[in-house]
Amino acid sequence: MKIRKIDSANYKQIITILNDWWNGRQMTDMLPKLFFEHFQETSFIMEEKDQIIGFLVGFLSQSKKKEAYIHFVGVHPEKRNLNIGKRLYNQFFEVIQQKGYDTVRCVTSPTNKASISYHTKMGFQIEIGDREVDGVSIHTDYDGPKQDRVLFVKKLY
DSSP states (O other), X not given: OEEEEOOTTHHHHHHHHHHHHTTTOOOGGGSXXXXXXXXXXXXXXXXXXXXXXEEEEEEEOSSSTTEEEEEEEEEOGGGTTSSHHHHHHHHHHHHHHHTTOOEEEEEEOXXXXXXXXXXXXXXXXXXXXXXXXXXXXXXXXXXXXXOOBEEEEEEOO
């Protein structure tokens, strides 16, 4: 397995497998091609035998100094629990630290219990929202009406 920077040619490969990796859930709208064109320095592909088995799309904030954001991470369903996600996150952490950034943020849906668990195990803290659901702090209507989100932050020191 090897990690490399993402490039715009990877867009078609990933977009064709994305919904399958999420059990048919419509995810392609969340990952436009612009991420593959404009954030190559902070987005990565994990490959095994020239096959994509994982990816991470992240970027440096232009609005908040020393903060970076992880927008989307995917791991092939048959390759989960092999630390692929962890290796991609660590690659991202290393690159942004080299650039002088020390804070990482990301967001997930309150219904995505696996994501919430994963991020807290990776050392992310849940940011306090305006209400709690099932013991998790939620930001109501964060992405629009009825689009509640769980916000995470991780300090890299």
